[in-house]
Amino acid sequence: xxxxxxxxxxxxAVVFLLIFSGFLKEFRPILPFMxxxxxxxxxxxxxxxxxxxxxxxxxxxxMALLLPVLLLSDNVDHFTFVIIGTFGQLCTMLAxxxxxxxxxxxxxxxxxxxxxxxxxxxxSFLFFVVGDLKKFQKIISIMRAVTLLGxxxxxxxxxxxxxxxxxxxTVHAYVSLTASIATVLLVLFICMLRKVWLKPRTMHRRxxxxxxxxxxxxxxxxxxxxxxxHSIFVIKWSIFWAISTCGYLQVVNYxxxxxxKLQDKNDNSTIYNGITEAVQA
Numbered sequence: 009x010x011x012x013x014x015x016x017x018x019x020x021a022v023v024f025l026l027i028f029s030g031f032l033k034e035f036r037p038i039l040p041f042m043x044x045x046x047x048x049x050x051x052x053x054x055x056x057x058x059x060x061x062x063x064x065x066x067x068x069x070x071m072a073l074l075l076p077v078l079l080l081s082d083n084v085d086h087f088t089f090v091i092i093g094t095f096g097q098l099c100t101m102l103a104x105x106x107x108x109x110x111x112x113x114x115x116x117x118x119x120x121x122x123x124x125x126x127x128x129x130x131x132s133f134l135f136f137v138v139g140d141l142k143k144f145q146k147i148i149s150i151m152r153a154v155t156l157l158g159x160x161x162x163x164x165x166x167x168x169x170x171x172x173x174x175x176x177x178t179v180h181a182y183v184s185l186t187a188s189i190a191t192v193l194l195v196l197f198i199c200m201l202r203k204v205w206l207k208p209r210t211m212h213r214r215x216x217x218x219x220x221x222x223x224x225x226x227x228x229x230x231x232x233x234x235x236x237x238h239s240i241f242v243i244k245w246s247i248f249w250a251i252s253t254c255g256y257l258q259v260v261n262y263x264x265x266x267x268x269k270l271q272d273k274n275d276n277s278t279i280y281n282g283i284t285e286a287v288q289a
Contacts, residue, residue: 018201019137019138021201022137022198022201022202023134023137023138023147025194025197025198025201026090026130026133026134026151026198027147027150027151027154028154028194029094029191029194029195029198030130030151030154030155030158031154031155031157031158032158032187032190032191032194033094033097033155033158033187033188033191034155034156034158034159034162035158035159035161035162035184035187036101036159036162036184036187036188037162037163037165037166037169037180037183037184037282038104038166038177038180038181038183038184039159039162039163039184039285040163040166040167040264040281040282040284040285040286041166041170041177041180041264041279041281041282042104042264043055043058043264043265043267043268044177044264044268044279044281045104045177045178045180045181046058046104046113047268048177050177050178053110053113055265055268055269057110058113058265059262059265061110061113061114062110062113062114062116062117063117063261063262063265064258064261065114065117065118065121066117066118066120066121066124066257066261067121067254067257067258067261068121069117069118069120069121069122070121070124070125070253070254070257071250071254072121073121073122073125074125074128074250077089077122077125077126077128077129078128081126081128081129081132086129086132086133086136087129087133087198087199087202088129089126089129090126090129090130090133090195091195091196091199092122092126093122093123093125093126093127093129093130094123094188094191094192094195095192096119096120096122096123096126097119097120097123097188097191097192098185098188098189098191098192099115099116099119100116100119100120100123100188101181101184101185101188102185103115103116103119104116104181105181105182105185124257130151131148131151134147134148134151135148137202159285159286160286162184162187163282163283163285163286164282164283164286166180166282167279167280167281167282167283167286168282170279170282264281267281267284
């Protein structure tokens with residue numbers, strides 16, 4: 009008996025896997041409790057060190073890395089920066105768990121700045137794969153919803169497990185690390201699949217430029233930068249967007265430290281970080 013061959017829509021498969029990787033990437037139950045975890049006896053960092061030497065690094069590294077990522081992703085390969093972003097997430101979790109000095113945590117924040125800067129590459133790659141603006145808007149909405157769902161579910165689970173004493177912060181950290189490892193493996197799997205499924209659409213534009221990568225690449229990069237920012241409106245919008253985003257990141261960075269101070273002031277041992285972050289997500 010011969011079974012019929014299964015037909016796979018390559019575009020849909022790549023899109024589905026990429027969206028699922030976004031869910032895994034955001035599944036980090038330790039994130040709402042990061043400050044509490046880092047200042048606990050397991051990690052033994054101080055609030056003062058985190059406040060002045062660690063947390064500011066994320067915002068500044070994100071601002072410094074965003075423009076190079078945007079320019080290079082259009083000229084090199086969008087998916088390359090998707091891979092870099094997932095490895096940055098993995099390095100972030102490794103430094104959080106195994107880092108023993110402030111310098112290690114600063115590297116953690118730089119890696120996380122790279123990860124957040126590379127998030128835009130996933131959207132760019134999706135648009136390249138889909139190719140249709142209407143479909144892209146629908147798919148990107150689904151992707152955003154799924155990533156937020158990953159955040160919300162992980163935060164709620166982390167909160168409930170802490171409330172009922174099922175796990176502690178260290179277990180949450182290792183679960184987050186496991187999710188980051190799974191994300192890296194899934195993205196590498198997508199990389200292998202796209203070379204087979206999307207070869208006619210992704211490889212043809214690279215063959216000619218690969219032989220003239222040096223000065224020609226930098227010239228094209230400078231030309232595109234000049235063309236993009238020829239309009240004063242684009243410059244104003246970019247500055248406003250960068251400042252507002254970095255301001256938001258600063259609030260996200262320091263809010264847990266504020267909660268910790270308020271909790272100590274009120275002598276309250278109950279932590280609601282997970283529920284609060286889940287509602288915010």
